[in-house]
Amino acid sequence: MKKFLNTSELLKYGEEALRIIDQQYKQLEQQPIVPNVEPGFLRNILPKHPPYKPESLSTILEDTKRHILPNLTKWHHPNFYAYFPANTSHATFIADLLADINNAPGFTWVCSPAMTELENIVADWGVQMFGLPEKFLLKNTGGGVILSNVGESLFLTVHAAKIKKMKELGFTFADPQITKLVAYYTETGHVINARGLMLSGIPHKRVIPVHYTNKQFFIKPEDLQNMIEKDKKEGLIPFWCGTTVGATTAGCADPIKEIGQICRENKVWMNIDAAWAGASFVVPEYRDLYLQGSQDYNSIAINFAKWMMSGMSSSMTYFDDKESLNESLIRSDHNAEYLKNRYTDEYDITDYKNWQIGTGKRFHALKFWYIIRTFGIEGLQQNVTDKIELAKEFEKMVLSDERFELVAKRELSLVCFRLIRDKNGKVIPQDRLEESNRKLLNKINTGSRFYLVGAKLADIFFLRVVIGNHSTEKRNLEELWKHIQTCSSDF
Ligand SMILES: Cc1ncc(COP(=O)(O)O)c(C=O)c1O
Numbered sequence: 001m002k003k004f005l006n007t008s009e010l011l012k013y014g015e016e017a018l019r020i021i022d023q024q025y026k027q028l029e030q031q032p033i034v035p036n037v038e039p040g041f042l043r044n045i046l047p048k049h050p051p052y053k054p055e056s057l058s059t060i061l062e063d064t065k066r067h068i069l070p071n072l073t074k075w076h077h078p079n080f081y082a083y084f085p086a087n088t089s090h091a092t093f094i095a096d097l098l099a100d101i102n103n104a105p106g107f108t109w110v111c112s113p114a115m116t117e118l119e120n121i122v123a124d125w126g127v128q129m130f131g132l133p134e135k136f137l138l139k140n141t142g143g144g145v146i147l148s149n150v151g152e153s154l155f156l157t158v159h160a161a162k163i164k165k166m167k168e169l170g171f172t173f174a175d176p177q178i179t180k181l182v183a184y185y186t187e188t189g190h191v192i193n194a195r196g197l198m199l200s201g202i203p204h205k206r207v208i209p210v211h212y213t214n215k216q217f218f219i220k221p222e223d224l225q226n227m228i229e230k231d232k233k234e235g236l237i238p239f240w241c242g243t244t245v246g247a248t249t250a251g252c253a254d255p256i257k258e259i260g261q262i263c264r265e266n267k268v269w270m271n272i273d274a275a276w277a278g279a280s281f282v283v284p285e286y287r288d289l290y291l292q293g294s295q296d297y298n299s300i301a302i303n304f305a306k307w308m309m310s311g312m313s314s315s316m317t318y319f320d321d322k323e324s325l326n327e328s329l330i331r332s333d334h335n336a337e338y339l340k341n342r343y344t345d346e347y348d349i350t351d352y353k354n355w356q357i358g359t360g361k362r363f364h365a366l367k368f369w370y371i372i373r374t375f376g377i378e379g380l381q382q383n384v385t386d387k388i389e390l391a392k393e394f395e396k397m398v399l400s401d402e403r404f405e406l407v408a409k410r411e412l413s414l415v416c417f418r419l420i421r422d423k424n425g426k427v428i429p430q431d432r433l434e435e436s437n438r439k440l441l442n443k444i445n446t447g448s449r450f451y452l453v454g455a456k457l458a459d460i461f462f463l464r465v466v467i468g469n470h471s472t473e474k475r476n477l478e479e480l481w482k483h484i485q486t487c488s489s490d491f
Pocket residue numbers: 083084148149150151152190192244246247248273274275276303315
């Protein structure tokens with residue numbers, strides 16, 4: 001019978017696995033970004049049934065090298081410019097390995113004391129690093145938690161806001177008044193806003209529209225004010241507003257200060273989705289630019305998996321009112337005997353089961369701790385500013401060719417642009433702009449040497465280049481720009 005822990009195999013194949021990781025990174029640039037395979041390819045290669053007899057790790061690693069690794073999309077490729085980056089680091093790999101030692105689910109403090117306390121500590125470090133209001137520190141009314149993704153985080157902020165509002169109005173959770181709750185979110189927001197509200201069963205949802213003039217996407221705070229006033233007149237109960245800093249489309253930010261003021265005056269919970277752009281708050285200049293010194297938001301999510309090198313999937317979420325979140329989740333445990341322990345009863349500790357949908361969790365705090373320590377705030381700042389500097393270079397390339405225009409101003413390391421003139425220099429008619437740019441996008445991505453996605457906001461379709469990978473250099477951007485110009489030469 002196979003031993004479940006075999007020291008010589010652990011050391012031999014552990015080393016081999018680390019070598020494979022190293023090679024993968026070294027050979028990235030020669031590999032296609034999106035693999036050339038069709039859906040179902042893996043089912044056609046791998047056996048239809050699980051093996052009855054044990055197989056050797058050496059065979060499994062060989063299969064991984066042959067069939068799995070080449071057929072992953074290379075998010076770390078220097079020419080991957082799509083979506084938002086999902087970067088990682090050697091510190092992440094090492095911390096992830098160590099996190100698996102005890103596989104501690106850490107749902108209560110006693111289930112894994114150091115895991116819980118390390119999460120407390122890195123969450124508080126985050127408040128300091130990102131310059132967030134002190135109310136988000138654990139010793140105050142709030143606190144941070146590492147959730148699996150922004151979707152979970154958004155769903156929980158809606159839940160906490162709902163509890164807070166019901167308490168404020170003196171309703172029980174089963175009160176039919178709950179059907180009068182109304183939520184708002186900006187059109188710049190990710191689809192996750194609509195999902196979170198749908199899964200929470202919120203009956204009334206309003207989308208605050210995005211406007212576009214002078215090459216700028218923007219939200220008018222007065223639109224929210226008018227919506228709230230109208231809803232109140234109709235007997236509805238405004239309770240939650242979702243805003244975004246760093247929209248997945250054009251990277252734009254909602255007017256946090258003004259929306260915050262409206263939310264405060266109307267006792268509406270304000271959430272900020274800063275999944276990508278939140279990493280830039282390590283640089284004081286960007287936190288001041290986007291958060292505008294506001295103290296009015298009640299929750300904020302920063303996805304360390306995007307621009308903070310933590311790998312998937314880890315979204316640091318801060319709540320300024322942990323009671324509203326914790327209390328209802330504790331109640332839903334129905335006094336389960338197996339969750340009881342003397343530390344929970346006797347101490348002021350964090351039981352993370354009261355901060356998330358599932359009870360157990362992965363030890364993500366370890367990799368956050370490794371990342372923050374191996375880079376230091378200085379290194380994290382440089383990770384942001386280096387990518388922004390490269391984006392500025394790319395922005396200059398776009399501006400140097402009058403066949404193209406920037407659709408909006410560059411936000412951090414994201415440049416949004418489109419082709420506006422044909423090969424003869426004639427302006428492409430309005431009704432053909434989208435079609436031409438979609439064709440151009442397909443052409444750029446053909447061959448899998450470069451990878452971009454398009455986006456549409458305020459009915460404008462555009463191409464976007466976001467820089468976030470450590471291996472991207474100016475020469476890669478020069479090659480990309482030459483490629484884009486060549487692809488557009490017969491339009
Ligand atoms: C601004 C923003 N919010 C939310 C999400 C969704 O994040 P998740 O997949 O972690 O739920 C993304 C994903 O790219 C995003 O860019």
